[in-house]
Amino acid sequence: DTAVSQTPKYLVTQMGNDKSIKCEQNLGHDTMYWYKQDSKKFLKIMFSYNNKELIINETVPNRFSPKSPDKAHLNLHINSLELGDSAVYFCASSPRTSGFYNEQFFGPGTRLTVL
Amino acid sequence: KQEVTQIPAALSVPEGENLVLNCSFTDSAIYNLQWFRQDPGKGLTSLLLIQSSQREQTSGRLNASLDKSSGRSTLYIAASQPGDSATYLCAAREPVGGGADGLTFGKGTHLIIQP
Numbered sequence: 001d002t003a004v005s006q007t008p009k010y011l012v013t014q015m016g017n018d019k020s021i022k023c024e025q026n027l028g029h030d031t032m033y034w035y036k037q038d039s040k041k042f043l044k045i046m047f048s049y050n051n052k053e054l055i056i057n058e059t060v061p062n063r064f065s066p067k068s069p070d071k072a073h074l075n076l077h078i079n080s081l082e083l084g085d086s087a088v089y090f091c092a093s094s095p096r097t098s099g100f101y102n103e104q105f106f107g108p109g110t111r112l113t114v115l
Numbered sequence: 116k117q118e119v120t121q122i123p124a125a126l127s128v129p130e131g132e133n134l135v136l137n138c139s140f141t142d143s144a145i146y147n148l149q150w151f152r153q154d155p156g157k158g159l160t161s162l163l164l165i166q167s168s169q170r171e172q173t174s175g176r177l178n179a180s181l182d183k184s185s186g187r188s189t190l191y192i193a194a195s196q197p198g199d200s201a202t203y204l205c206a207a208r209e210p211v212g213g214g215a216d217g218l219t220f221g222k223g224t225h226l227i228i229q230p
Contacts, residue, residue, distance in 0.1 A: 033217060042222050048216065050215060103161050104161070104206075104208070106161075107158060
């Protein structure tokens with residue numbers, strides 16, 4: 001299936017731990033994103049990554065770091081997890097045609113619970 | 116800073132009714148506007164994408180309009196069905212700095228279609 005996939009679907013961990021969420025897209029897109037959906041269901045962009053250029057939302061703590069081993073993957077690594085990091089994290093991707101912005105396609109989300 | 120507002124926050128109507136969901140945005144310098152559907156505990160499903168140069172898009176029983184000058188978009192759902200029950204999100208795609216772009220989301224309209 002062509003899609004954006006994320007693993008794991010659920011992640012429960014203790015405060016202070018380091019964890020990673022993986023994202024893969026097989027759509028051939030050149031731009032990938034991470035979004036956070038908080039407990040009030042509000043979605044906000046965290047990162048935009050395109051051709052090795054990373055743009056960070058200034059409100060994102062530096063404990064969060066995206067890593068892209070190749071064009072099809074953008075993994076999210078989180079250091080020293082805090083209670084407030086509990087949320088659903090969505091990966092998305094989009095093709096970029098010069099001068100034209102296409103749909104963003106979203107993964108199924110990873111529900112992170114920090115205890 | 117872009118703000119996207121969706122009205123109403125929640126809506127419950129009998130099956131068969133036509134309905135309109137509203138979305139407004141404060142900064143008209145957007146690339147496009149995308150409507151999504153989110154079912155409980157699930158990811159985002161893209162419904163319609165309207166480019167900034169377009170006025171409307173249609174897909175089946177759904178019609179989305181865009182008035183960039185007034186900062187408004189509407190999603191029209193014809194002949195509503197219980198299966199349409201979900202949270203509907205609108206998102207404006209815009210520059211986020213450094214040549215990158217991202218989606219700024221509204222908080223959604225929680226729609227319930229009563230059988």
